[in-house]
Amino acid sequence: MxxxxxxxxxxxxxxxxxxxxxxxxxxxxxxxxxxxxxxxxxxxxxxxxxxxxxxxxxxxxxxxxxxxxxxxPPPRVSQPEARGLRHLAFEVTDIEDSVKMLTSYGIKTEPIRIDEFTGKRFTFFTDPDNLPLELYES
CATH class of the missing domain: 3.10.180.10 (2,3-Dihydroxybiphenyl 1,2-Dioxygenase, domain 1)
Structure with missing residues (x-):
């Protein structure tokens, strides 16, 4: 279009x-x-x-x-670099505590990274359907 x-x-x-x-x-x-x-x-x-x-x-x-x-429902490609919705991001105040909480539920997260433009810390994890989700520290 x-x-x-x-x-x-x-x-x-x-x-x-x-x-x-x-x-x-x-x-x-x-x-x-x-x-x-x-x-x-x-x-x-x-x-x-x-x-x-x-x-x-x-x-x-x-x-x-x-x-x-x-x-x-039909499956959808949902990795962060696929066309379409890349990910859904949630703002948190303490990313390390948030990662520890997710880990306590058995949810794996990527290593915490630093946004090269903002200097803020972030990480990715997935929901039960492998939808990419992000935690972004405020």
Missing amino acids: KFKLTNYIMLHISNIHHIAIICSDYEVSKKFYTEVLGFRVMGEYYRAERKSYKLDLALGNRYVIELFSFPD
């Missing part, structure tokens, strides 16, 4: 509303995002006609993630 770059009006986007994730095992992903990452359930819905769950998750008081289940 090509965009005409002359005589255009820019959208006035004020924020990101939410991120939608389709998981392969609803209960495993629900536990991961709520019990491991600490998201709060705002609403949980079963849509019988689609045989699909929809879980609305919040971080603090802000709606952030819609977690969906569908029967037999």
Whole structure:
């Protein structure tokens, strides 16, 4: 798809509303995002006609993630250098404590690196469906 770059009006986007994730095992992903990452359930819905769950998750008081289940969703390439969504990043205040907590759950993380432009520390790990996730220290 090509965009005409002359005589255009820019959208006035004020924020990101939410991120939608389709998981392969609803209960495993629900536990991961709520019990491991600490998201709060705002609403949980079963849509019988689609045989699909929809879980609305919040971080603090802000709606952030819609977690969906569908029967037999096709796999998607999801490594950080694949085309499409590269990763989802979460801000943390202490990356070493966050890595220790993930490790205590049996979740492997990459070695902590330093962003060459900001000097901030970060690392990557994956969710139960191998979706690349990042912790970025504020």
